[in-house]
Amino acid sequence: MDIKELTEEMNRLVRSKGWYDKDTKRPQTARNLAVSLSIEAAEILEHFQFSEEIRDKDELGSEIADVALYLLQLASVSGIDLEEAVLKKIEVNKTRTWDNDTG
DSSP: OOHHHHHHHHHHHHHHHTTTSTTOSSOOOHHHHHHHHHHHHHHHHHTTTTOSSOSOHHHHHHHHHHHHHHHHHHHHHTTOOHHHHHHHHHHHHHHOOOOOTTO
């Protein structure tokens, strides 16, 4: 599956749960999705709290999937083509310089 197909699958799930409905208790606004994305990203950190080792790869994978799903949905409701945005950012990053070892 590519990004567009993943987004369509995610949208089918959200619609099936009624989360796009006006009277939902889980409004899928850009703000709410950004908050949820941040919370899920923080949950990834729990897997590394006090350890450099991955303790439970399946659980970590589940949290990473949550982040990906919220990211796909945030891009979707914001009208952003995530694939295009990622490719543009890669091109920008090719021109950037970061810290180097030459001091």
